[in-house]
Every structure is written in structure tokens, then in C-alpha cells.
Amino acid sequence: MIEQIPPGLILIVGGLLLPLMPKEVRKVLLVVLPAAGLAHMIQLPTDHVLAYSVFDYDLTMVKVDKLSRIFGIIFHIAAFLTAIYTLHEDDPVQQVAGLTYSGGAIAAVFAGDLITLFVFWEATAITSVFLIWASRTERSYKTGMRYLVMQVGSGVLLLAGAIVYFQQTGSVDIEPWTDLGHHQMRGMFAFDSFGEASLAQLLIFFAFGIKAAFPLLHNWLQDAYPEATVGGTVWLSAFTTKLAIYALCRMYAGSDVLIPIGATMTAFPIFYAVIENDLRKVLAYSLNNQLGYMVVGVGIGTELAINGTASHAFAHILYKGLLFMGMGAVLYRAGTVKGSELGGLWRQMPYTTVFTSVGAAAISAFPLFSGFVSKSMILTAAANEQHIITFCILLFASAGVFHHSGIKIPYFAFFAHDSGKKVKEAPLNMLIAMGIAAALCIGIGIWYQPLYDLLPFDMNALHWVPYDTAHVVTQLQLLLYSAAAFVFLQKMGWYPPELKSTNVDVEWVYRKGLKDVALATGRALDVGYTTFRDELFGVAWGIVERIKRWHSPGGPLGEPWPIGAAAIAAAIMLILFLALGWL
Amino acid sequence: MSDHGHGPPSVAPEKVKVIVGFLFFICAVAVLGELLPSFHPHEHAGLEFVNTFGFHAWYGFLSCVLLVLAAAQMRKLVMRDEDYYDRD
Structure with missing residues (x-):
């Protein structure tokens, strides 16, 4: 009986019933529902299938395999941590939106056909916009409308692609990867150049590309995430883009075109991140950069690259969520996350400072932190397949990530010059959520085997060892000399100051x-x-x-x-x- | 240490000196780490230059300097007032 319940449904139904409950019950359910959802999802066998029929069409509501499972697990963990993080605030709109949004993303991950995927794909769009509108400002209303147009547009492209594909093949099933041998996988819609792609392939590619924030399609992310509420941004950071990465990985693995697209994504956002004043926007650009690594991994499409993508998505959701939590706590207490108005908060917010710094170390891929054991797989996969320019770009972007996320975020918020703001430490529930996320960032960095066991392909068979002397030493060199560059630029007075400003990007169009x-x-x-x-x-x-x-x-x-x-x-x-x- | 423009430094300059000194020390250690007997760089065809001595050190340093200098120049092109989009 319990196997007949699709993953995600517990969160969706529970979330919709939430407004009927008294305040205290709502708070309990907010945390209990993701935990219950995870407990339910974990006991489903890896080959579990749940089919249903609509208008004589056979559809697949649930199809469990190792890829959907790892994304399902991390989505539940993200929902659980964000629920704890938002407990101090009693806003039923955000509570309902957060739970139904995460439930929709989880259900989408387990969808076995394109129509079911489309339904939950759109569900994530419609539910998540309320996390932006919950700021209840004129500005957030307009931003939410722009966000909604992009997200629903992505869904429309997905549906159009599914219809064209159905006309061509008579099926909407999402097929498994084809094993090309030599550890190389190929997704059902994979293509190597735009000239050879069919209309259905292209439509679905751009549907995923919008949500994955491909270059030129990316700007909804930096527009919307900084305008959401304190907790809203944490919810948003986990699901939409990683759902797109999952979908790309499932259907476009091995597409050569994704390699330059991903490499571009790792590089260009970091320039904006360096000069951006709004620290949540810096994190949004940094999120875009991290997605780039995953897109490159999908494009390479080897077993190591796909494992790298899945593990990096897992690690990334935690450390990026943690960084957004840290900046959310600063916004909640100081009333701003503008770098030009912050500084010196480490004395008043010591725990937040430590937890955010852990997130910063994890995103920078310091040894003993989660990013180290995941990102290195993608770089090694790129090197193995002799993508030399891509490898050099990824290395450049790795140094850049440390520079803007690892150093800039903690430095301008907690250190630098004293802003004179008198603030309190973050509320206890925020500290607990940040503490758990930080513990996971370190835990995965040290005890990585449980994460590796969840990956689609057997890591032992791939002979992958994250910690060897060469890898640790070269990574430390890259990061420490990036830190030295920061000191050098500051000493020379060349580091661009934090200025109240708007930096025009593609959204200008x-x-x-x-x-x-x-x-x-x-x-x-x-x-x-x-x-x-x-x-x-x-x-x-x-x-x-x-x-x-x-x-x-x-x-x-x-x-x-x-x-x-x-x-x-x-x-x-x-x-x-x-x-x-x-x- | 920064152009932050307000308030005194939140960390005493003497402490900053110690921290920066320690950073330079571990920077040196990181490069010398290549001399460890267990240091066996991974060989990848076409990427032999990555295994030259101290490559990751100078590449990391140069990447960040160029990144920041380029980004600072980019401001001339893309930076507008804070309310740029809100004006009609």
C-alpha cells in the first residue's frame, strides 16, 4: 500500500493541508513532512515502478533508479533543513509554497515519462513564485512575474517537445541511458551539434536549459533569488536548477554541445560575482557557476563524469543552501546584505560566521570539505577525455569560486571594516539548520563513502580515490594562491570596492x-x-x-x-x- | 585593508599581519608539497603542462588577479545606478 504513494506526494498534500492547521501544528508538520517523505522514499526498491492511465495513455508516475534516488534523497534533506531554518517565521504562504515546491521537484525527479515530468515541472514553477511574492513588495511582485514567465515558458517548451516526440515515436517514456562501452553513457535525447538535433530534442533541450540557467537564459536566477524572502531564497536555491541538471543528466548525457555551454557557465558569472554588491546576488552568480561544472559533467557523459555531476549536485545543494542561510541570517538581523553596508559582524554573529565559512570552504573545494570529493571527479573526467581547454577553464573558475564565494562573502559580511551595526546572533532554529548543513559539508568531505555508495555507477569499479597527495597538494596550491592574490590586490588597492549599484546583464534586453x-x-x-x-x-x-x-x-x-x-x-x-x- | 569606506578594521592590523604571514607560510609549504615522495601527479595526454612544478600555484594566483582586474574594468561597461531598472 505504502509503495502506491509517489515520492513527493506527502509533501504536496501535507503542504496543501497546512493552512487548515493551528500555528504550532503547522510548525511541527513543516519539519516532520520532509522527514516522513524521506523515510517513505528510502524504502522504495531501486527498480520500483508505479504506472497509471489517463485517457487511455499509459504513464509512469514513479520510476526509481540510482540517479532519481540520490536526487530524491538530497531534495528531502534540503526541504528538511530549510523547514528548520524557517521555523522562526510564521508565514503560511511560504510554508505551503516551500513544501509543495519541494514535493513537486521530488515528484518530477521520479517521473517516468515526459507528461508526468511536465506536470511537476510546471508545479515547481507555480509554487515557487510565492516564495518571491512573499516579500510582499512592489519590486518582488514584478520580479515574480518575470520569474513566472521564464519558468512557465520552460514548461511550455517541454510540453511542446513531448508532443512532437510523441508524434514521431508514439511514446513519451523517459528511456534509460544507452551504454556505448568504455564507460560512456548516452541519454535518449543526446546530440553533439545543433545541426543534427530534431525539433523535439531542441525544444526539450531549451526547456531544461532555461531552468539550468544556460548562458543568455540565466538571468532569471540572479533576478529572482535575491528578491525572495530570507527563507524563500534557501528553498529556491535547492530545487529548480538541480531538477534541470537531473533532467539533463537523465536525457542528454553525452551531448558534446553541453561541454562548451557548461564551461561558459563556470566562467562568465564569476566576473559579475566579483563586482556585485548584493551578497545574495553574488551567491546567485556563484550558483550559476556551480551548475556549469554539472553541465560539463553531463556533457562528458562518462560514468565518472555522471557520478561527479550527481555527487556535486548533492554536495552543492548543501553548501549553497548553507551560504544562502548565512546571508539570510545577516539579512534577517542586519536588514541588508549589501556588501557596501556590511562588515565586522563576526563579533555579533560568531556562529553564523563559522557556519558560513564552512559553506565557503565547501564550495571552494578545500580538502576535507564536501566540494573537494565531488568536483574533482568532473575535472578528472574532463582531463581523461582530453578536453584541455575546458579543463583549463574549469581550473580558472575553481580559483575564481574561492575568490568570490570563499573569500568575498565571509570577508565583506563578517570582517572587513566595522559597519557599526549592532545586531544579534541568528535565531536558534537558523543556527540549528546551519549547524546541520555545516556538519554535513564536513562529514561528506571526510566520510565520503556513504555518498559514493548512492552514486549511479560503482565508484570502486572506477578506481576513484579522492585523497591522494598530488590531488590534495595541487588543490591547496590553487586555493591558497588565490587567497594570496586577494591579499595582493587589497594591498595594491586594486580590489574593486563594494559599491551601491546595479550591474546590467542579459536581463537588460x-x-x-x-x-x-x-x-x-x-x-x-x-x-x-x-x-x-x-x-x-x-x-x-x-x-x-x-x-x-x-x-x-x-x-x-x-x-x-x-x-x-x-x-x-x-x-x-x-x-x-x-x-x-x-x- | 579594503576600500570599504566606513568604520575601523574589524580585525586588528597586528592580527591581520599574523594571518597574512601564516597564509604566505602555508603557500610556500603547498608548493614544497610537490617534493613529497608520495606526490605522483596524474598523467593526462595533452595536459602535461599541468604537472610542471608549481603550476597550480601560479595559475591560481594569476587567474584571480586577471579575474579581478577584468571584472573591475567590466564595471565601466555594465555598472549603473542602484535604481536603474526602477526608473521610467
Whole structure:
């Protein structure tokens, strides 16, 4: 019986019932439901399938394998930790949104066909926008609308792709990878160049690409995440983008086109991260960079690369969530996360400082922290497959990550110059959530085997050892000399100061460029229409006036004509008719 | 230490000196780590240059310096007022 319940449903149904409960019960359920969902999901066997029929179509609600399982586990853990983190705040809107959003993402991960995936794909879009709107500001309302357009647009592309694919093949089933031999996997929709891709492949590719924040499709992420509530951003950071990574991994593994796309994603956001003032936006750019590693891993598509992608997604959800929790705590206490207004909070928020620093070390992939045992697999896979330029870009981005996430975030929030702000340490529930996440970041870095056991391919068979002298020494060199570069740039006065500013990105096209074009076009149309209307009215009035004048008393047609004149007119008419008849 | 522009340093300059000194010390140790007998770099065709002595050290340092200098120049191109999008 319990196996008939799809994973995620406990969170969705529980979340929807939440508003009916009293405040204290709501808080308990908020934490208990993800734990119950995880307990239920874990006991499902790895080959478990749950089919259903709609309008004579056979669909697959649940299909469990090792890939869906690891994403399902980390999504539940993320929901559990975020629930604890948000306990201090009693906002039923966010509670319902958070639980149904995470439940939708979990259900999507276990979807066995494209239609079921589409339903939960859209569910994550519609539920998550309330985490932005829950800020209850005019600004967040507008941001939420932009976010919703992008997210629902992604779903529409997915549905269109599914329909085209169904017309071609008569199936919407999500197929397993094809084993090409030599540890190389290939997803059902994989393609190596855009020229060879079918319409269905392209539509679904861009559907996933929007949510995975591919270059040029990425800006919804940096636009929306910093505008969400303190807890909302933590919810958002875990699910949407990693669901897209999961979907790419499932269906596009081994696509060569993903390698340059992923490499670009690792590199360009870090430039923005260096100059961005809003520290939650810095983290959003950094999130984009981390997704790049995973996209490269999917594109390489070897067993090691896929394991690297899955483990990096697992580790990333924890440390990125932790960093957003740390900055959320700062926002909650100090009322801002602008680097230009912060500094010196380490004395007042010592625990938050320590936990955030652990997250910073984990994202930077310091030895003994989680990022180290996951990211290195992707870099090694790139080197194994001789993607030399990609490898160098990933190495550059690894140094850059440490620079902006590892150093900049803790430095400008907790150290640097004293901002003079008098704040309290984060609430206990926030500290507990951050403490557990930090413990997991360190725990995975040291005792990585339980994580490796969850990966799709047997790590022992791949002969992978994360800790060897060469790997540890070279990684330490990369990171420590990045830190030295930070000191050097500060000493020289070359480090760009934190400034109150907005940095224009691709969103300029639709927030400013297209808006200005639309406004200018509207104004031109308005002027044109007004001129045309006035001219037309002028001509029409002229005719009416003339007719009126002619027929008015005194006008040529308004007066009685003499009989003689009428006879002459009739004679002229007769002569004209005769002439016409003769001709 | 920074151009942060307000308030005194939150960490005493003497302590910063100690921290920076320690950083430089472990930077040196990290490069010397390549001399350990157990240091066996992984060989990848086409990536032999990665295994030259101290590669990761200078690559990390140079990457960050170039990243920051390029990003600072990028400000000229992309930086606008805070309310840039809110103005009509």
C-alpha cells in the first residue's frame, strides 16, 4: 500500500493541508513532512515502478533508479533543513509554497515519462513564485512575474517537445541511458551539434536549459533569488536548477554541445560575482557557476563524469543552501546584505560566521570539505577525455569560486571594516539548520563513502580515490594562491570596492531594451494614429461643411432655381445623352 | 585593508599581519608539497603542462588577479545606478 504513494506526494498534500492547521501544528508538520517523505522514499526498491492511465495513455508516475534516488534523497534533506531554518517565521504562504515546491521537484525527479515530468515541472514553477511574492513588495511582485514567465515558458517548451516526440515515436517514456562501452553513457535525447538535433530534442533541450540557467537564459536566477524572502531564497536555491541538471543528466548525457555551454557557465558569472554588491546576488552568480561544472559533467557523459555531476549536485545543494542561510541570517538581523553596508559582524554573529565559512570552504573545494570529493571527479573526467581547454577553464573558475564565494562573502559580511551595526546572533532554529548543513559539508568531505555508495555507477569499479597527495597538494596550491592574490590586490588597492549599484546583464534586453523599444513603438503608434485620426476628421468635416454650405439657404443648392435654368440644364443633359448614344 | 569606506578594521592590523604571514607560510609549504615522495601527479595526454612544478600555484594566483582586474574594468561597461531598472 505504502509503495502506491509517489515520492513527493506527502509533501504536496501535507503542504496543501497546512493552512487548515493551528500555528504550532503547522510548525511541527513543516519539519516532520520532509522527514516522513524521506523515510517513505528510502524504502522504495531501486527498480520500483508505479504506472497509471489517463485517457487511455499509459504513464509512469514513479520510476526509481540510482540517479532519481540520490536526487530524491538530497531534495528531502534540503526541504528538511530549510523547514528548520524557517521555523522562526510564521508565514503560511511560504510554508505551503516551500513544501509543495519541494514535493513537486521530488515528484518530477521520479517521473517516468515526459507528461508526468511536465506536470511537476510546471508545479515547481507555480509554487515557487510565492516564495518571491512573499516579500510582499512592489519590486518582488514584478520580479515574480518575470520569474513566472521564464519558468512557465520552460514548461511550455517541454510540453511542446513531448508532443512532437510523441508524434514521431508514439511514446513519451523517459528511456534509460544507452551504454556505448568504455564507460560512456548516452541519454535518449543526446546530440553533439545543433545541426543534427530534431525539433523535439531542441525544444526539450531549451526547456531544461532555461531552468539550468544556460548562458543568455540565466538571468532569471540572479533576478529572482535575491528578491525572495530570507527563507524563500534557501528553498529556491535547492530545487529548480538541480531538477534541470537531473533532467539533463537523465536525457542528454553525452551531448558534446553541453561541454562548451557548461564551461561558459563556470566562467562568465564569476566576473559579475566579483563586482556585485548584493551578497545574495553574488551567491546567485556563484550558483550559476556551480551548475556549469554539472553541465560539463553531463556533457562528458562518462560514468565518472555522471557520478561527479550527481555527487556535486548533492554536495552543492548543501553548501549553497548553507551560504544562502548565512546571508539570510545577516539579512534577517542586519536588514541588508549589501556588501557596501556590511562588515565586522563576526563579533555579533560568531556562529553564523563559522557556519558560513564552512559553506565557503565547501564550495571552494578545500580538502576535507564536501566540494573537494565531488568536483574533482568532473575535472578528472574532463582531463581523461582530453578536453584541455575546458579543463583549463574549469581550473580558472575553481580559483575564481574561492575568490568570490570563499573569500568575498565571509570577508565583506563578517570582517572587513566595522559597519557599526549592532545586531544579534541568528535565531536558534537558523543556527540549528546551519549547524546541520555545516556538519554535513564536513562529514561528506571526510566520510565520503556513504555518498559514493548512492552514486549511479560503482565508484570502486572506477578506481576513484579522492585523497591522494598530488590531488590534495595541487588543490591547496590553487586555493591558497588565490587567497594570496586577494591579499595582493587589497594591498595594491586594486580590489574593486563594494559599491551601491546595479550591474546590467542579459536581463537588460527585456527589462530595458525591449521595454524602451516597446514604449517608443507605442508612442510612435500613438502619434501616428492621432495625426491620422485628426487628418481624417479634418477631411470628413470639410466635406460635411461643404455639403452643409451648399444646401444651406444662400448656398447653390439651397435656393429655388428659375424654370428657365432648369430647362437649360435638362437640355444640356439630353444633348450629353444623345452624344453618348451616338458615340 | 579594503576600500570599504566606513568604520575601523574589524580585525586588528597586528592580527591581520599574523594571518597574512601564516597564509604566505602555508603557500610556500603547498608548493614544497610537490617534493613529497608520495606526490605522483596524474598523467593526462595533452595536459602535461599541468604537472610542471608549481603550476597550480601560479595559475591560481594569476587567474584571480586577471579575474579581478577584468571584472573591475567590466564595471565601466555594465555598472549603473542602484535604481536603474526602477526608473521610467
